[in-house]
Amino acid sequence: MSPQLLQQLFTADALWALAPLIALCLGAMLVLLSDILPGTAGLRRPLFLLTIAAAAYGAVHGFGAPEGTYMMGSFHHSHALSAWTVIFLLSGLIAFEFGQRYYKEEARFLAEHDVLMLTSLAGMVMMAGAADLLAFFIGLETLSVPLYTLAGFRRARSDSVEAGLKYFMLGAFAAAMFLYGAALVYAATGTISIEDMSGMGSTLTEPLALAGFALIVGSLFFKISVFPFHLWVPDVYQGAPTPVTAFMATGTKAAGFAFLLTLMGQNLASGKPVLPESAAWIVGWIAVITMAAGNLGALVQTDLKRMLAYSGVAHAGTMLLAIAAGWHDTEPHGAQTALLFYMAAYVFTAGGAFGLLAWMESEGGEVTIESLKGLSARRPMLAAAMAVFMLSLGGIPPLGGFWGKYLVFSCAVRADMIPLAVIGVLMSVIALGYYLKVIVAMYMQPQTQSHSAGISPRLAAAVATGVCALVVVALGMLPSWVLERLG
Amino acid sequence: MANLIFYLMAALAVVAALGVVAARNPIMSILALLGSFFALAAIYLVSGFQTLAALQILVYAGAILVLFLFVIMLLNLANETKLERIDLAMFHGRKAVWTFLIAGALLGISAFAALAIVPAAGDAPALPERGIDELQPLADAMFSRYLLPFELVSVLLLATAVAVLVLAKRNRGPLNLDQGGEST
Incomplete structure (x- = not known):
């Protein structure tokens, strides 16, 4: 490599833009080393936290750095990317904290667990920052391969292995779909750079490009668990270890939406969507059907984890509505802002809810509505935190989840998709049916099961629960503070 | 002439791919896959991508297929997994609907x-990647324009190695972490 080329590739700006990615990859290797070198096993946890902190520092620095495309067009840095990176890191951190002392038989693989989480996070950052289809695909695989294993991490349990295998099979199918789509798009446009594509106008609506984009978006729909590619969600979310479920439900979804926003042009300098405008209503109706599928599925569940899995599908549908509105939104970055806020609230809400579930599960097995009865008397603080998460997931003001939904629905209204917004609001009301069921069980019904009695105090999980609940409340009280910094 | 070879090889690739799915014996499946890979390599060659064709044979037809064969022969799966017969009864109920819907949509x-x-073939855009098939331009592109994805692939490979280790390592019960880590 010639010196000029090195200087062209690795400018200071480029290195700062890639700082979170570099920190995560370096951290993964250090954690792996700490497992191999004698006497350094105790460094695993500090190294993980240090890696997250370093990556977060890089991301926060990115808010002040100039936006632009680096590495000869592979990576696009924007302030939104920094915000997405912070969301990914929070998702990883929450899953990590709730994973403390969750694994018992698998404790000997904890270092590998952390390495897989860090590489998966690196994949998310790459997906969100990808400026071309190749970079995105490598990011997608770097995200997915560790997650397949993490989903099947409890090897002794058949449901976990089944979850891992199912996720792997369908993930491989989605990856093949993406590649096929990318090949068709390349054949139609002659480029893989999304920035270049966005300026091509009518080329993008040629049949070949349309077929390609349909396949690409289909594979993304699989990752963000949207109808009709949501069928894997309940089984995989339920079978996977609960901290991993929290990570999948928040981080993976955020990364998928971040790239959808890139395809909508919101992360690009040109700001023009690559996806054809004619898809707006199709995506909108898919969003609404997803909400219905998720909510109706959740209504009949008694297992809390499965219920939250369906609720995750419903939330993906709500977020997709902002994407559908993106073509006709009168505010150029409306969808970006709405989704960033929605996801910021969702990371703490769903992360906290799944985490709390992991905590309870590791004591008394599966958590059902039945076993939650009387929780407020036994563990008032836990019940209060769970109630906050449920209300926020349901979109009750003044919690973080409410403002997320408000922003998404106002996107839809601005884009003149009022029927969809109305159905979305109705769906939120249906969703309250099952969120409130949890609260009723905790607060208004006497305990019926004896084994669900004790939840031993655990510092990491308790702090994480408390912080999640407080942030959810704070996001609800002070949305403007966050929104000013986002937009 | 080139067209004739192309269509011949394309047909062969499709037939061989069907053979992969339809063969009852896993070994036959793999041999059919080999045929498909070779046909694909020939298509690359006819289209003027000689490096890609060589890599296709070296990596896919060579390394990956041998791995497949090894796994099947070492685990002695050849007979056990032989399907009795293949019929439509395998696809029934709701599964069949989804299978046919998705397969139909893809087709x-x-x-x-x-x-x-x-x-569009007549006035197809000249794809810029066409020039990079020689080894040196390929390396130049890989270490400049595509450096970031290239480097991330190494992270992906590391993650895959760790993932395989986690899934495949023999379980010897819970490890007591106080004893200072594991030796193997």
Whole structure:
């Protein structure tokens, strides 16, 4: 490599833009080393936290750095990317904290667990920052391969292995779909750079490009668990270890939406969507059907984890509505802002809810509505935190989840998709049916099961629960503070 | 002439791919896959991508297929997994609906794309990647324009190695972490 080329590739700006990615990859290797070198096993946890902190520092620095495309067009840095990176890191951190002392038989693989989480996070950052289809695909695989294993991490349990295998099979199918789509798009446009594509106008609506984009978006729909590619969600979310479920439900979804926003042009300098405008209503109706599928599925569940899995599908549908509105939104970055806020609230809400579930599960097995009865008397603080998460997931003001939904629905209204917004609001009301069921069980019904009695105090999980609940409340009280910094 | 070879090889690739799915014996499946890979390599060669064709044979037909064969022979799966027969009863109920819907959608998109390519073939854009098939331009592109994805692939490989280790390592019960880590 010639010196000029090195200087062209690795400018200071480029290195700062890639700082979170570099920190995560370096951290993964250090954690792996700490497992191999004698006497350094105790460094695993500090190294993980240090890696997250370093990556977060890089991301926060990115808010002040100039936006632009680096590495000869592979990576696009924007302030939104920094915000997405912070969301990914929070998702990883929450899953990590709730994973403390969750694994018992698998404790000997904890270092590998952390390495897989860090590489998966690196994949998310790459997906969100990808400026071309190749970079995105490598990011997608770097995200997915560790997650397949993490989903099947409890090897002794058949449901976990089944979850891992199912996720792997369908993930491989989605990856093949993406590649096929990318090949068709390349054949139609002659480029893989999304920035270049966005300026091509009518080329993008040629049949070949349309077929390609349909396949690409289909594979993304699989990752963000949207109808009709949501069928894997309940089984995989339920079978996977609960901290991993929290990570999948928040981080993976955020990364998928971040790239959808890139395809909508919101992360690009040109700001023009690559996806054809004619898809707006199709995506909108898919969003609404997803909400219905998720909510109706959740209504009949008694297992809390499965219920939250369906609720995750419903939330993906709500977020997709902002994407559908993106073509006709009168505010150029409306969808970006709405989704960033929605996801910021969702990371703490769903992360906290799944985490709390992991905590309870590791004591008394599966958590059902039945076993939650009387929780407020036994563990008032836990019940209060769970109630906050449920209300926020349901979109009750003044919690973080409410403002997320408000922003998404106002996107839809601005884009003149009022029927969809109305159905979305109705769906939120249906969703309250099952969120409130949890609260009723905790607060208004006497305990019926004896084994669900004790939840031993655990510092990491308790702090994480408390912080999640407080942030959810704070996001609800002070949305403007966050929104000013986002937009 | 080139067209003739192309269509011949394309047909062979499709037939061999069908053979992979339809063969009852896993070894036959793999041999059919080999045929498909070779046909694909020939297509690359006819299209002027000689490096890609060589890599296709070295990596896929060579390394990956041998791995497949090894795994099947070492685990002695050849007889146990032999399917009694293949019939439509394997696809029943709701599964069948989804299978046919998805397969139909993919086939539809393929046909759509193929029909869209045919009229456009005459004035197709000259793909810029065409020039990079020689080894040196390929390396130049890999270490400049595509350096970031290239480097991330190494992270992906590391993650895959760790993932395989986690899944495949023999379980010897819970490890007491106080004893200072594990030796193997």
